[in-house]
Amino acid sequence: MSGPLQGVRVVEVAGIGPGPFAAMMLADMGAEVIRVDRAQAVRGGDPARPPMDVLARGRRSIGVDLKNPDGVETVLRLVEGSQALIEGFRPGVAERLGIGPQECLARNPALVYGRMTGWGQDGPYASMAGHDINYIALAGTLHPIGRAGGPPVPPLNLVGDFGGGGMLLAFGVACGLLEAGRTGQGQVVDAAMVDGAAVLAAMFHGFTASGIWTEERGTNLLDTGAHFYDVYETADARFVSIGSIEPQFYAELLRLTGLEGEDLPHQMDRSQWAALKERLAAVFRTKTRDEWCSIMEGTDVCFAPVLSLSEAPAHPHNQARRTFVEVGGVVQPAPAPRFSRTEPSVDRPPAHAGQHTDEILAELGLDEADIAKLRAAGAVA
Numbered sequence: 122m123s124g125p126l127q128g129v130r131v132v133e134v135a136g137i138g139p140g141p142f143a144a145m146m147l148a149d150m151g152a153e154v155i156r157v158d159r160a161q162a163v164r165g166g167d168p169a170r171p172p173m174d175v176l177a178r179g180r181r182s183i184g185v186d187l188k189n190p191d192g193v194e195t196v197l198r199l200v201e202g203s204q205a206l207i208e209g210f211r212p213g214v215a216e217r218l219g220i221g222p223q224e225c226l227a228r229n230p231a232l233v234y235g236r237m238t239g240w241g242q243d244g245p246y247a248s249m250a251g252h253d254i255n256y257i258a259l260a261g262t263l264h265p266i267g268r269a270g271g272p273p274v275p276p277l278n279l280v281g282d283f284g285g286g287g288m289l290l291a292f293g294v295a296c297g298l299l300e301a302g303r304t305g306q307g308q309v310v311d312a313a314m315v316d317g318a319a320v321l322a323a324m325f326h327g328f329t330a331s332g333i334w335t336e337e338r339g340t341n342l343l344d345t346g347a348h349f350y351d352v353y354e355t356a357d358a359r360f361v362s363i364g365s366i367e368p369q370f371y372a373e374l375l376r377l378t379g380l381e382g383e384d385l386p387h388q389m390d391r392s393q394w395a396a397l398k399e400r401l402a403a404v405f406r407t408k409t410r411d412e413w414c415s416i417m418e419g420t421d422v423c424f425a426p427v428l429s430l431s432e433a434p435a436h437p438h439n440q441a442r443r444t445f446v447e448v449g450g451v452v453q454p455a456p457a458p459r460f461s462r463t464e465p466s467v468d469r470p471p472a473h474a475g476q477h478t479d480e481i482l483a484e485l486g487l488d489e490a491d492i493a494k495l496r497a498a499g500a501v502a
Contacts, residue, residue: 124151142287184475269339285317
């Protein structure tokens, strides 16, 4: 294994969405992450044909019944030799199972206990079910996203689950590990998607306070209101992205689109943005996406083609940067960010649930008879 977190062991209590994403980030950075899957989820599977769940890459799996006292004890034994644990239950569930912060920190006082929820561990909404769309809605982050005259548009589940959720949890765990390394004391990280989604919108709160951002969707600088910051359809029904905000970049946009000599309104005349957008849209429809690439790539217009998920790995820039890798037969994003000395990598493809149960139990010091007893009791699978 490689990466800056080499030597760190993390216990991941299996969940969905942001929890696995945080575990993937930590594993990508070199942490040894052991995923605790539900014993009921263990179905076998050929190790030579790993699952295609990219979020599960880079770690081993042990199948445990968390409703079995011996299963709970197995997790606590894992905790004793680990630096962090992450879980994504609703508030109070981990405590009821017997693997809450009190029990885990009693076994390992230096443990960083990472908790991932939508609403947080407390507050009026804490016990409610929810999904990404709900968390970013309450955070105020969904409302600004969309075009003028239209409703808010959910940005997939990138903002709540992954940016404001899993990434925030991974950052919190890394910060906790740094602090524990100094003090020898662990603590609980309360990562909530509503908090993370709010943090991601920090700049726009500043814009609003400064009076340069309105709450009317699709009328501002970065929300498709401006003609120089938008996507445009090309002659072959594909799209290009334009982000010519600064005056020198905007001048380049006018030059390369052939509009340089026209008597146009000032770039920042908001009353003319809609008309200028129509003018640019007509120009971009005259050429294919590849033709615009040949014109604008290599310039300072702030341009890029809008690539699909299947197109992006084949683009020359992404290939030169090795932005994508193939693991277990699946093309997927490479670990990020990059490090000059401790280069991160994907250590292994996704594991089948429970694939490494015996291996991990043996590392805990259990012999074959002990493992057989746990299996017979239904504590592990």
